[in-house]
Amino acid sequence: MGKKRKQREAEKVESETKKGEDAAPERPKRTLLGWKEKPQDDENTVSPSFRNKEKVLVTCSRRINFRYRHLMLNMVSLLPHCKKDNKVESKEIKGATLNELVELRNCSSCLFFECRKHKDLYLWMAKCPNGPSVKFLVNAVHTMEELKLTGNHLRGSRPLLTFSTNFDNNAHWKLLKEMIIQIFGTPKGHQKSKPYHDHVFVFSIVDDHIWFRNYQISVPHNESDKVSRGSLEKMTLVEVGPRFCLNPIKIFGGSFGGPTLYENPFYVSPNQIRALERKPKVNTFAKKVKAKTRRKMHELSNPLEPDEFADMWKE
Amino acid sequence: MGISDREVSLSDEDELQEDQVNEDYESESESELEDGDVKLSEPSKDSVYDTEGLLDKLGDISWPQNLPWIDKLTVDIDQAQEVDVNDDLARELAFYTQALEGTRQAFEKLQKMEVPFLRPPDYYAEMVKSDSHMEKVKGRLLAEKRKIEEAEERKKAREAKKLAKEVQAQKQKERAKQKKEEIEVVKKWRKQRQQSGFSDKGNDLPLDFEDGKSFERSSKKRPGVSPGDRSGGKAWQGGKKGKMKKRDFRDSKFGFGGKKGMKKQNTAETTNDFRDSNKGGASGNKKRKR
Numbered sequence: 001m002g003k004k005r006k007q008r009e010a011e012k013v014e015s016e017t018k019k020g021e022d023a024a025p026e027r028p029k030r031t032l033l034g035w036k037e038k039p040q041d042d043e044n045t046v047s048p049s050f051r052n053k054e055k056v057l058v059t060c061s062r063r064i065n066f067r068y069r070h071l072m073l074n075m076v077s078l079l080p081h082c083k084k085d086n087k088v089e090s091k092e093i094k095g096a097t098l099n100e101l102v103e104l105r106n107c108s109s110c111l112f113f114e115c116r117k118h119k120d121l122y123l124w125m126a127k128c129p130n131g132p133s134v135k136f137l138v139n140a141v142h143t144m145e146e147l148k149l150t151g152n153h154l155r156g157s158r159p160l161l162t163f164s165t166n167f168d169n170n171a172h173w174k175l176l177k178e179m180i181i182q183i184f185g186t187p188k189g190h191q192k193s194k195p196y197h198d199h200v201f202v203f204s205i206v207d208d209h210i211w212f213r214n215y216q217i218s219v220p221h222n223e224s225d226k227v228s229r230g231s232l233e234k235m236t237l238v239e240v241g242p243r244f245c246l247n248p249i250k251i252f253g254g255s256f257g258g259p260t261l262y263e264n265p266f267y268v269s270p271n272q273i274r275a276l277e278r279k280p281k282v283n284t285f286a287k288k289v290k291a292k293t294r295r296k297m298h299e300l301s302n303p304l305e306p307d308e309f310a311d312m313w314k315e
Numbered sequence: 316m317g318i319s320d321r322e323v324s325l326s327d328e329d330e331l332q333e334d335q336v337n338e339d340y341e342s343e344s345e346s347e348l349e350d351g352d353v354k355l356s357e358p359s360k361d362s363v364y365d366t367e368g369l370l371d372k373l374g375d376i377s378w379p380q381n382l383p384w385i386d387k388l389t390v391d392i393d394q395a396q397e398v399d400v401n402d403d404l405a406r407e408l409a410f411y412t413q414a415l416e417g418t419r420q421a422f423e424k425l426q427k428m429e430v431p432f433l434r435p436p437d438y439y440a441e442m443v444k445s446d447s448h449m450e451k452v453k454g455r456l457l458a459e460k461r462k463i464e465e466a467e468e469r470k471k472a473r474e475a476k477k478l479a480k481e482v483q484a485q486k487q488k489e490r491a492k493q494k495k496e497e498i499e500v501v502k503k504w505r506k507q508r509q510q511s512g513f514s515d516k517g518n519d520l521p522l523d524f525e526d527g528k529s530f531e532r533s534s535k536k537r538p539g540v541s542p543g544d545r546s547g548g549k550a551w552q553g554g555k556k557g558k559m560k561k562r563d564f565r566d567s568k569f570g571f572g573g574k575k576g577m578k579k580q581n582t583a584e585t586t587n588d589f590r591d592s593n594k595g596g597a598s599g600n601k602k603r604k605r
Contacts, residue, residue, distance in 0.1 A: 132372040155443045162417030164394045171369040196434040207400040265362035
């Protein structure tokens with residue numbers, strides 16, 4: 001609550017210091033040549049003081065797999081507003097060190113790729129000073145280097161973000177959608193961003209997982225400037241990659257920690273799955289031993305009659 | 316409920332099982348998602364869902380409500396029907412249609428705002444995949460296309476060969492038939508002439524085997540052979556072929572049977588007699604490298 005008040009106050013202060021864009025009439029600015037009228041603001045933007053200054057810190061843990069490292073590098077190339085940092089030691093994942101790192105690099109959110117046991121990739125998406133953070137389990141990773149993903153697009157062009165409507169069904173999906181918009185959307189007017197929109201991100205919820213796809217928008221070349229009805233029909237999408245599937249595990253109130261706001265009831269950790277798969281194999285030995293002792297008991301309790309012909313071939 | 320689940324999911328271990336069975340383990344059904352992700356059939360009872368907390372945080376981090384759309388560039392698309400996760404094609408199709416629909420709507424909005432959104436063909440800038448990578452992609456696509464085409468060609472060639480065989484067989488049959496017919500016709504004509512006593516007046520049946528083709532040369536090209544030549548052409552000149560010569564020589568030498576070793580082989584006359592041997596060529600051990 002207090003935070004919200006502070007935010008509003010900060011905005012007010014900012015808007016007062018900003019020149020010439022307030023809705024309330026101010027005194028005309030005094031210049032050497034006389035009084036200069038403020039330029040009329042006929043747009044109806046409410047918060048002109050808001051600028052999207054999102055910066056994402058992208059890091060990974062040590063002992064990350066090659067495939068996940070390439071995924072991380074793909075993300076770095078997709079987000080021009082990100083900063084890549086060195087690998088983070090495993091001890092630093094717990095505790096406040098990650099938060100400090102993000103503050104140090106002056107970033108407002110973080111994408112942290114944590115790889116455990118060289119097999120499982122967990123993705124942390126966090127809004128950094130106080131914001132919520134989410135831990136995902138990443139499946140079905142296909143990086144951009146796969147030759148079957150043939151599309152290509154400008155590096156740094158602003159993507160179009162498409163969401164399926166089931167993001168609006170529940171509170172936790174809404175929160176995730178907002179975080180995704182802020183982290184994956186390139187700020188307008190960012191220095192490294194390029195002008196045209198030639199790729200589109202797809203986030204959709206299927207089976208309680210978030211599926212990510214990245215497509216290049218390709219339109220036949222002869223009419224790229226003037227777009228008529230016809231060329232919109234001829235538009236095709238070619239997949240650029242990467243591809244992954246996110247399974248939300250927990251949503252925390254703080255950044256990389258804090259009170260748990262949401263826990264996925266359907267989530268089973270990959271360790272448990274592996275343990276389950278190994279269980280039947282473990283039991284075969286126990287079964288064998290038991291079967292042996294059972295056989296012995298059975299033999300003892302029902303002794304065989306002495307064989308008449310046992311001595312026949314004895315020399 | 317817990318016990319029945321145990322029976323169902325761990326049925327092959329029944330009375331021998333003595334491990335502690337955890338809540339999670341027994342309530343899992345084996346509906347596999349991809350890559351070994353298993354879903355709980357009944358959600359575990361103790362999962363946290365703090366709706367107010369979530370909405371609170373949402374309010375904290377949200378951008379101002381009436382931010383112009385151009386800053387966010389988001390489109391919401393309705394998923395028409397439930398997509399089965401395990402059906403790859405349907406799933407990807409659903410994503411594709413979502414993206415397509417989204418881009419159309421976005422482009423309409425952008426068009427209204429008169430913002431250029433399509434990349435002109437002469438705009439060269441750094442792309443997200445390097446040129447060398449795109450070369451590899453192109454190479455792979457071309458290789459695939461070539462493989463398909465080759466397979467098609469091979470199939471067509473096989474079919475064509477089959478057809479060609481049939482056609483050839485038919486043609487041969489026809490030719491044989493024609494030949495027979497012509498011979499028959501000539502024979503008949505001769506008989507007629509015989510019967511009518513070789514008289515040349517008033518033949519009823521003109522020579523109908525002559526249908527104007529008798530003086531036509533056959534279309535087969537046989538250069539170097541004059542029309543009336545009956546010698547058989549170049550192939551038959553110079554006597555017999557090499558193998559026939561060998562056969563003749565051997566016949567003359569070894570005659571018509573008799574004991575193998577009784578005759579002298581290496582005599583003064585036969586030392587320089589090389590008609591028999593395979594002249595040079597692939598004589599000797601073929602396996603030895605030359």
